Amino acid sequence: MVEMIFLKFVIVWGGLLITAWPVNNFVENLVLKLPPKSLLRASDTVVHGLIGGFSFWLTCHLCPDLVLDVSCLFSSFGDGCGRKNKRSEFSYAPLASMFNFAVAFMISCIVDLDHVFQDFIQMINGGVRVPWERGVLHLSLPPLILTLILYISAAIFHYIWCLKFGTLIIVCIFSHHVRDGIHHGLWLHPLGITPKLPQWLYIFITQFLPLVTSGVVSILLYRIKSKLILTNEIYIV
Template identity: 30%
Template sequence: MIKFLKFFNLSAILISLLGLTAVVGDYLVLHTNLDLFQAVFDNATHAIIGGLTWFIFCLRYKNSNTFQNLAEVAVCATISSVIDLDHFVAARSLRLEDATNLKHRPPLHCSTFPLLTCFILLLASYHLEMIELKRSTLILFAAFFTHHVRDGTRRGLWIYPYGSTPPIPYAVYVALICLAPYGLFFLHDLFKIRISGNEIQL
């Protein structure tokens, strides 16, 4: 019980921090005049939100190896950040101006692809009883979900082949970011892997 209360208090603080990171990050991006600093703040906000989301997940479903938990947090933060590199790939240019002035959204910003991939991988991990695959898929989902929802405040979610949704209202975006760790808890429990009749709590 005490352990549960401790977890609840800590996760409440971290979830508030998650919402605060989103709001402060957006404020900095909006109130910075230099394109380079805008891009740096924007990208850092994606990375911190992704890393923090996975850190909260690790508090509940941690590996026995602390280093592995930290490595996973770093991987989630990195994926959340590098998704934006596809702006440069689509622009076929290393110039920030070209990357931020694309006529179309680049492929990694299409939500259909990561959503379908993660669903298929989660099903595969469940049926093949591959715990590491499930955990890696959840990291991927955390990174793409938080990145796409954050970008969605400006341009909506791109659901191929149906097109884009309207922009996500700001309050809904902050709420979705704060709820992201709970979404991961839900998916983790939904695809709970049993090996020889025993539940695996990884």
């Protein structure tokens, strides 16, 4: 059992490393040779999505409480929400993993929508947008602040869903910003823009962000569950 868990960890982490390094380099070299409006340039956004998907998958593997529970959604087509057993949980596990990966994938890709909005606005105004110009979704400070607020809220009010949403934001949206930081730095408006991130630092942050996040969340979860158990015991007494 332990060997299987470790093997899954290695596979997911390896998928993240392969996507963030060789696949990223291949796509970036490919994009440079494509026309600016080519649909194939969307492959760059797909890499963002894969990094976000693998990052959240890895974080959930290390901290299973972060998994988005969709068992009722899947069981509604089968046994029903009121009846759970080991067989049904095993059957729905792959679907749940796919669902969590897909949610993280889409959140990571959504950041690039501001490019579409800017292109649309510039088309209406008749101007030409600078190719590397970023929109509001590429601001790096808001996701960091929002994640901090959600984590603090989880610690104070014992809301586990705050941890889930905060984790999605940090490992999906911020990882998108880190990858873009290779070319333009992190946009920490109004504090300024950081220098361009070296590739080794981008890979390091991408690989260890899920590990650090899962560690922080595990500590918060331990405190939340301890307080909830203590509260229930008080009510019982």
